[in-house]
Each structure stands twice: as C-alpha cells, then as structure tokens.
Amino acid sequence: MLEINNISFRYNPDKWIFNQINFVLKPGEIIGLYGESGTGKSTFAKVIAGHLKPDKGKVTVNGVPYNQKGRNPVQIIGQHPEKAINPRWKMKQVLAESGGFDEALLEMFGINQELLQRYPSQLSGGELQRFCLARTMAPETKFLIADEMTTMLDTINKAQIWKTVLQIVKQRQLGMLVVSHELPLLNRICTSLLSFEDMLKTNQEKKNHGFNI
Numbered sequence: 001m002l003e004i005n006n007i008s009f010r011y012n013p014d015k016w017i018f019n020q021i022n023f024v025l026k027p028g029e030i031i032g033l034y035g036e037s038g039t040g041k042s043t044f045a046k047v048i049a050g051h052l053k054p055d056k057g058k059v060t061v062n063g064v065p066y067n068q069k070g071r072n073p074v075q076i077i078g079q080h081p082e083k084a085i086n087p088r089w090k091m092k093q094v095l096a097e098s099g100g101f102d103e104a105l106l107e108m109f110g111i112n113q114e115l116l117q118r119y120p121s122q123l124s125g126g127e128l129q130r131f132c133l134a135r136t137m138a139p140e141t142k143f144l145i146a147d148e149m150t151t152m153l154d155t156i157n158k159a160q161i162w163k164t165v166l167q168i169v170k171q172r173q174l175g176m177l178v179v180s181h182e183l184p185l186l187n188r189i190c191t192s193l194l195s196f197e198d199m200l201k202t203n204q205e206k207k208n209h210g211f212n213i
C-alpha cells in the first residue's frame, strides 16, 4: 500500500501549495485526480514519486520510506517524455542506463530494435512516450503515477497506450494515480475519482474540527 501521511509542501517560504494531505493507494486501484489548473496536482504527483521532498510528513510503501536507495517502487510518467531523456544518447543507451529491459515489455509498447538505435529527436511523441512507459514498468514498480500522460497525443496513440498500460496494471495489480483534465477518460478507466480541491478542503475541514491530521 502507498501511503501519504500528513504531507505539506511549499516552493517558497510564504506559500504552502498543500498542507497536511493524506492519501492512500492500494494495489490494483486506479484513482483519477482532477482539479483546477495551478492548484498543485503535479506538485503532489512529484512528491508522491519522490522527485520533490515534502516539507512535512512522509510517503511510504508498505510502511517503508522508499526513495533512498535502489529502484523506486513508485514511478511517475509526465506529459513531456523528452524532458526525462538525455538528448545526446541513443534510446538503447538510455535503456541500458535504466538497468536494461524485458523484450516482451518493449514489444507490448511497440518498441523494436530499430527504434532503439535512434536518438530521442528521431522518435515521434507517441513513440517516445511508449518508450518512457516501458522504462517505468520495471519489475520493482508497484505504483504508477500518470500526470497528463497522454494529453499531448492523438486519439489513436492515446487509445493504444491506455490499452497496453491497463493490461499491465491489471496483470501485475499495480496501483495507479491518474492526474488528468480529461474527465471522460478518468470516468472510463478509473476505479474511483478524487477532486484535488476536495482533498485540500477535506483536510482543512478536519483540522477546523479539531482532528489531529
């Protein structure tokens, strides 16, 4: 189980992005998170994935903080895969640096050997995103955070990617948090939905009523 306990985060000392948030993601669960632009959803996603350190609180998987050593069981995939890859390396080298990958997994995402000989700039947005997804699905991955993962893609690429991801999520019983503005997509794929504003409010209300959160 992925547990977020009382986490607070701010970029600047004078403004909290969120304060004392609690959240739980279980294996096999797909939670959709939506909300107004600029409210802090991506920041929340990055804190969960260990890319940003919370100012307060802790993030654990099965009770253990996870972002210290080894491969992180919580992986994040964003809107811009090109930002996650060294532009001077061929895809094969990027894969090798991530610890190598299961051929069958690459095949499921349509990544063939020819694509691996190319540089990131020689791949389409869809190919690059499929490559990044395959990379996040190492055997150690237990939870996947998708932050507007297919927002930039066309309908066909989007449908193909979601089909493959949902198949793997189901097979491996991964827990998934899907951050998206696309409510129809969230309604179709998620086991439950959460409004980020409600999440912030709920915590504030609990605090106002004297709960120790």
Ligand SMILES: Nc1ncnc2c1ncn2[C@@H]1O[C@H](COP(=O)(O)OP(=O)(O)OP(=O)(O)O)[C@@H](O)[C@H]1O
Pocket (backbone or CB within 6 Å): 011, 012, 017, 035, 036, 037, 038, 039, 040, 041, 042, 043, 044
């Ligand atoms: N590196 C940063 N330094 C300072 N402020 C930042 C940084 N990144 C984001 N912010 C600010 O934090 C707030 C929350 O941003 P965030 O990207 O988390 O929101 P969001 O809900 O994901 O927005 P969107 O739906 O538009 O992607 C915004 O006011 C943003 O300007």
